Amino acid sequence: MSATGERRERDRAHRHQLIITAARDLAETEGWDAVTTRRLAERVEYSQPVLYSHFDGKDAIVGAVALAGFDDLATHLRHARQSAPDRPLRALCRAYLGFATERPALYQAMFILPTDLKFASTETPPPLRAAFDEFVSCFRPDNERRELFAEVLWSALHGIAVLSDSGRIPLSGQEQRLDFLVDRLADTTPPMQAPT
Amino acid sequence: MSATGERRERDRAHRHQLIITAARDLAETEGWDAVTTRRLAERVEYSQPVLYSHFDGKDAIVGAVALAGFDDLATHLRHARQSAPDRPLRALCRAYLGFATERPALYQAMFILPTDLKFASTETPPPLRAAFDEFVSCFRPDNERRELFAEVLWSALHGIAVLSDSGRIPLSGQEQRLDFLVDRLADTTPPMQAPT
């Protein structure tokens, strides 16, 4: 491959990223409804068909934004967990809800809008796996069901995030809900399986 | 009011309901993307503008479907709870997840698609309140925080429902997740507040 060919490839990759960040910025300032192919093309200062030479369609662009979001989320959760070694679970939960409320558009792309991303399979992109592993890391390695714990914890947090974001539960009791959830889902205490 | 006027009013109410059920059926068989004003008008055998004489717009139609869905959900949950008096919480959770997986389109209208429904306020429609009260009823009346419990339980179930529906967590472990959740969130045991 020639040198100029490499440069063109770099430019192309750069523009690829430009489209993704432009879509994210536009969504975060004006909502995903405002992210049309025309407005997005105008933002990156190219015509519409250029978008389709980089992505299969609008959904694929949203998916790319979501994928990048999982990288953000994973590092966000990791930092929170590591900065509070004594109570990693609580710190992670708080960070998760913070991420969802502070970046609602990005969160929507990741969890609500239709996307082609493959979850929980062999072809799951690494950023998704990394984010999920942050949840798993909140439980003790000797807990054989920590993946299950992580799934339920994640689900509960997602439910709280999305229901409060859409106004279906009030924002006022958020802190108490978080406290309650952490209390109930932590595995810090030994099994103590009550026979009931 | 004249007799014929009453008849016209009845016809109108009948058609109102016809639009709602047509929208729901179309969504349940082909998904909400297929519910366009044109196709819906064709289904009810009227022209498009008729829809707008009954509803403010497409979102309002979705909202009407959602509102009717809350009636369905409330009775569904109540029956499940009453048919298993010994373990109402578990029965309700199972029924909730069953509702979400068996009627995904209706569930989407209720919880995911944009809607004008007012939740958790003084003007909350009775069906919504009734459905939520089913959650509250799973906890003991002397539990001062049963509303909080209900909110978190609902959120967790919603999270599980939506994440598994969109393939973000596998369907395989659903039963175990449900068991785990019920175990952790039940208030059957007395306070036993551990000081930690």
Added chain:
DNA sequence: ACAGGATGTCTAGCGTTGCTAGAATGCGGC
């Protein structure tokens, strides 16, 4: 019974959407 008015319904069309075919442009290699 019949004209006039109000009510209800439809046809036709506007602006916008995601997406694409074919023309026009510009670059690299000989």
Added chain:
DNA sequence: GCCGCATTCTAGCAACGCTAGACATCCTGT
């Protein structure tokens, strides 16, 4: 310098939610 290929743009399609104005229908008052 010129040809050939890749890239980019202009222009347009079908479908979307929604609405204005024409048309038809029914009720009412004389």
